[in-house]
Amino acid sequence: MRFRFMNVATVLLCVLSAAGQTPERSKALEPFVRVDASRVVLTHVRVIDGTGAAAVDDQNVVVEGGKISEIAKGSDVVAAEGTTVLDLRGYTVMPGIVGMHNHLFFIARPNLNSRREYDQPVLVPQMTFSAPRLYLAGGVTTLRTTGSVETYADLNLKRDIDAGKLPGPHIDVTGPYLEGAGSPFIQMHNLTDPEDAKQLVDYWADRGVTSFKAYMYITRAELKAAIDAAHRRGIKVTGHLCSVTYKEAAELGIDDLEHGFYVNTQLDPEKKPDTCSESQGAYTLNQMTPESSEARDLIATLVQHHVAITSTLPVFENRAGGGRPPLRQQALDAMTPEAREDFFYARNRPASQPAPKIDPALLFKRDMELERAFVAAGGLLIAGPDPTGAGDVVPGFGDQREIELLVEAGFPPVEAIRIATLNGAIYMGRDKEIGSIAVGKNADVVVIKGDPSTTVSDVENVEIVFKDGVGYDARKLRDSVKGRYGAY
Ligand SMILES: [Zn+2]
Numbered sequence: 001m002r003f004r005f006m007n008v009a010t011v012l013l014c015v016l017s018a019a020g021q022t023p024e025r026s027k028a029l030e031p032f033v034r035v036d037a038s039r040v041v042l043t044h045v046r047v048i049d050g051t052g053a054a055a056v057d058d059q060n061v062v063v064e065g066g067k068i069s070e071i072a073k074g075s076d077v078v079a080a081e082g083t084t085v086l087d088l089r090g091y092t093v094m095p096g097i098v099g100m101h102n103h104l105f106f107i108a109r110p111n112l113n114s115r116r117e118y119d120q121p122v123l124v125p126q127m128t129f130s131a132p133r134l135y136l137a138g139g140v141t142t143l144r145t146t147g148s149v150e151t152y153a154d155l156n157l158k159r160d161i162d163a164g165k166l167p168g169p170h171i172d173v174t175g176p177y178l179e180g181a182g183s184p185f186i187q188m189h190n191l192t193d194p195e196d197a198k199q200l201v202d203y204w205a206d207r208g209v210t211s212f213k214a215y216m217y218i219t220r221a222e223l224k225a226a227i228d229a230a231h232r233r234g235i236k237v238t239g240h241l242c243s244v245t246y247k248e249a250a251e252l253g254i255d256d257l258e259h260g261f262y263v264n265t266q267l268d269p270e271k272k273p274d275t276c277s278e279s280q281g282a283y284t285l286n287q288m289t290p291e292s293s294e295a296r297d298l299i300a301t302l303v304q305h306h307v308a309i310t311s312t313l314p315v316f317e318n319r320a321g322g323g324r325p326p327l328r329q330q331a332l333d334a335m336t337p338e339a340r341e342d343f344f345y346a347r348n349r350p351a352s353q354p355a356p357k358i359d360p361a362l363l364f365k366r367d368m369e370l371e372r373a374f375v376a377a378g379g380l381l382i383a384g385p386d387p388t389g390a391g392d393v394v395p396g397f398g399d400q401r402e403i404e405l406l407v408e409a410g411f412p413p414v415e416a417i418r419i420a421t422l423n424g425a426i427y428m429g430r431d432k433e434i435g436s437i438a439v440g441k442n443a444d445v446v447v448i449k450g451d452p453s454t455t456v457s458d459v460e461n462v463e464i465v466f467k468d469g470v471g472y473d474a475r476k477l478r479d480s481v482k483g484r485y486g487a488y
Contacts, residue, residue: 025164025470032167032480034464035471037084039064042445044074045088048453050095050421050436052414055453061093063443066469071439092451092458094417095436096141096444096467097399098424099169101258101312101384104131104145104154106486107391112342116353121186124388126150128157129488130481131387131395132168134334137477138396139462141444142424142434144172146238146258146310146384147213149187151176155208167477169467172211172428175204178226180217180243182276191218194225201229213258214239219274220248227253236427238310241265242276250301256308256382256427261285261370262316262363267294285366286358290373299370299377308380308427311371311419313364313405314398315386318347319356320364328460330478331397339391339486346390368409375411375419382427383420394485396478400459407456414453443469 025033040063047059058074079085106127109118126149135143148154151173158171178197179188191197201212212230214223214237223244230237231253238256239249245266246257257264267284268277277283288295302309317324332340375381383406385398393401399420406416425435433442445466450458464471 028165029167032472032476033470034473034476035084035086035466037082039083040466040469040471041077041083041085042088042093042447043077043085045447046092046451046453047071047437048092048094048414048417049438050418052418052422054414055092055451061437061445063445063466063469066443068437068439068441068443068445071437086447088447090449091463092448092453093437093445094139094448094452094459095421096169096434096446096465097139097420098382098422098428098435099135099140099143099384099399099420100256100310100382100424100427101146101386102135102140102143102395102399103147103387104128104157105149105388106339107388108486109342109346112345114345114348116345116348122184124149124185124187125488126153127395127485127488128153130334130485132157132161132166133477133481134395134397134485135169135399136167136396136465136467136472137462137474138399139446139448139459139465139474140169140396140399141446141465141467142170142172142428142430144211144384144424144428145174146211146386147174147177147215147240148209149176151204151207151209158208167472173209174211174213174238175209176200177213177215178218178222178237179215180219180222182217183215188215191222194221197222197226198229201226201235205230205233205235209235211235212237214241214244214249214254216240216242216263216276216280218243220244220252223249223254224252238308242280243274245271246307247298247301250305250307253305254307256310257302258310259312259315259386260309260367261288261374262367264288264298266298282358282363285363285370288366288370290369295370295373299374299379302374303377303379306380308382308423309371309374311381311383311402311406312386313368313409314393314401315389316360316364316367317401317405318390318392319360321359321361327392327394328397331394333482334394334397334478334485335391336483336486342486343391347392368405371406372410380423380427381419382424391486397460400462403452403459404456413456416456417452417459447471
């Protein structure tokens with residue numbers, strides 16, 4: 001999409017065509033808008049409402065003024081002036097995905113080769129252009145960035161999306177990583193002490209950041225200072241931890257923990273306080289069967305302290321051994337040729353490489369078991385794909401894959417969809433407006449061909465994504481970034 005200066009006439013046209021829409025939409029969005037009317041009636045559609053309730057066949061869903069205004073038994077409706085009618089027999093609607101580990105960057109390993117060797121420093125280039133389009137195309141209407149590298153870019157992107165100047169989901173911008181000394185990522189600030197952590201939180205909260213994420217090398221004292229500073233402003237803190245165990249973090253008041261139960265280090269051999277262990281949680285995960293007293297005690301602590309867990313299964317999938325489906329062609333098509341090449345190198349398993357000490361397939365299964373035990377105990381499980389990994393987790397596609405993997409973990413499809421939609425809204429304190437299909441809520445609605453409540457892989461068949469009542473064409477959004485993901 002090339003930027004063009006608008007003359008007075010086109011500005012007027014925009015104002016007129018956007019009547020009733022707030023905010024005013026720029027011309028840059030027009031190519032992607034498939035449905036926009038003051039009243040839209042989705043007729044004869046199956047509804048998965050996002051609460052975990054069973055799908056209901058043959059419903060009419062009415063969208064007016066950006067909200068869901070009516071849900072009724074299916075009936076034929078005649079299109080009229082100002083009313084667009086879509087016949088959606090054979091289709092399903094579900095709430096827009098609330099993606100809770102949805103980065104706006106890619107991971108670049110300089111000079112990666114077929115032996116999986118690469119040079120330092122590893123970099124995470126911004127995907128400010130491609131990621132928002134791929135997320136929206138995949139059905140994500142709200143996301144948390146869960147750690148930012150170019151925080152100003154993310155904040156300005158959010159501003160421009162909200163102003164209707166750029167396509168993309170609503171964004172909860174997470175501040176720069178709260179990382180301690182020793183981080184391998186050259187783009188991250190390394191905290192020096194608790195006062196530094198407090199200052200970082202205050203500085204970025206003043207500039208519009210709405211969440212924070214602690215990282216692998218933070219100390220307990222720094223984490224505590226960051227949590228206290230964020231909570232004073234009503235802002236939540238999550239963590240991808242290593243130096244601090246899950247239990248320690250829960251007791252310090254953290255709100256959420258990333259990567260399921262993968263990065264809890266409490267049972268790792270030679271784990272020292274405030275220091276990341278060599279195993280980075282793999283040993284603990286292997287030890288912690290759901291029936292173990294350690295797992296039961298940990299889950300009880302998390303539930304008691306209202307700590308959510310973010311499931312990020314797609315980022316672990318390619319380590320989980322054979323029998324995994326290949327990456328979808330559409331996801332490969334989104335990548336630059338270089339990103340595609342790196343993806344194939346990264347998934348290469350050279351014979352010279354030693355086998356991992358603990359079977360990754362077993363860890364994948366164990367994590368799934370613990371996520372289910374956490375939910376069974378009353379814990380709030382939320383979801384996001386963590387795009388990056390070996391370059392194989394791509395925005396939007398990864399969000400759909402997360403739902404499929406939650407079903408593999410044993411959740412019924414409608415429960416998996418709830419985890420990826422309403423639960424995220426509950427975590428963000430926004431469940432009055434978003435996260436489910438209900439009268440009065442924002443019309444963030446995904447139109448899918450097929451029935452994901454019986455065939456979960458149908459979540460991949462997204463055709464239209466309504467955000468605040470405007471229907472965007474998924475294919476056109478995807479096509480607009482073909483061959484760009486990995487570049488910008
Ligand atoms: Zn991440």
